[in-house]
Amino acid sequence: MAQSMMRLFTELSSRKWIASITGHFSRSAASRPLIPYFAKMYKIPLHEAEKELAEYRTLNEFFTRRLKPGMRPVHPQPDALVSPVDSLITAMGPIEAGTLLNVKGQNYTIADLLNHSPRLEKYKHGFFFVLYLSPTDYHRIHAPVAGTKLESEHIKGRVYPVNDFGMTHMKSVLSRNERLITYIDHRPGEVALIKVGAMNVSSIQYTDPAAKAWERGDDLAYFEFGSTVVLFTENGTFQPLEGLKPGTAVKMGQLLGCFRRK
Structure with missing residues (x-):
């Protein structure tokens, strides 16, 4: 029963327009206060991020962050x-x-x-x-x-x-x-x-x-x-x-x- 209800909820919430609303909010300045909570909740390694936490203007900007140079070395083998x-x-x-x-x-x-x-x-x-x-x-x-x-x-x-x-x-x-x-x-x-x-x-x-x-x-x-x-x-x-x-x-x-x- 619980799995059936969860499947129904997932089906109803899988519409693209819902994701668009979420995306609009995450790209807005109103989302900025959530950044520290998001980082703490998911234990994001902030030392890897290209910028300091306070420099990100929106939640989406933080989520799509780049890393500091050298944080992800690429394997050098040619093949x-x-x-x-x-x-x-x-x-x-x-x-x-x-x-x-x-x-x-x-x-x-x-x-x-x-x-x-x-x-x-x-x-x-x-x-x-x-x-x-x-x-x-x-x-x-x-x-x-x-x-x-x-x-x-x-x-x-x-x-x-x-x-x-x-x-x-x-x-x-x-x-x-x-x-x-x-x-x-x-x-x-x-x-x-x-x-x-x-x-x-x-x-x-x-x-x-x-x-x-x-x-x-x-x-x-x-x-x-x-x-x-x-x-x-x-x-x-x-x-x-x-x-x-x-x-x-x-x-x-x-x-x-x-x-x-x-």
């Missing part, structure tokens, strides 16, 4: 795939004939996640990571590889929570929520970086909408409040780091594995 975000790995593994198996007890097809893009054939036997960002985490999204933008797609959708409850008890959250997908060409193939919106995420923004190329670790996008990133590598190009598994916390720039020549 490395690095984490694009600070996050918890909630699922990872080979893509089995176009399906992500057992993501919090559910299976997802890459066709649904990529909105039936013609590019999906490149990922049907690739590798995937699901990376969850909690409110405590740094919320900017960085390039996991050095490469050029092949394509970008914004998919309108719902804003279900991507926390444990949402992912476990709501159906196909990752493929029903709003998504911003970036396809990046690199050697020896391409990757798909899927930014998934969530409850109270008012928008997903490119840092520089005109950018056509990135070096590994470059600031690429950010969430206005927390969410999840799904990362795909092309068929036959990637070997994950030995010992990496779901439940592992990773920082932006940390090694996820290495690419191999096709």
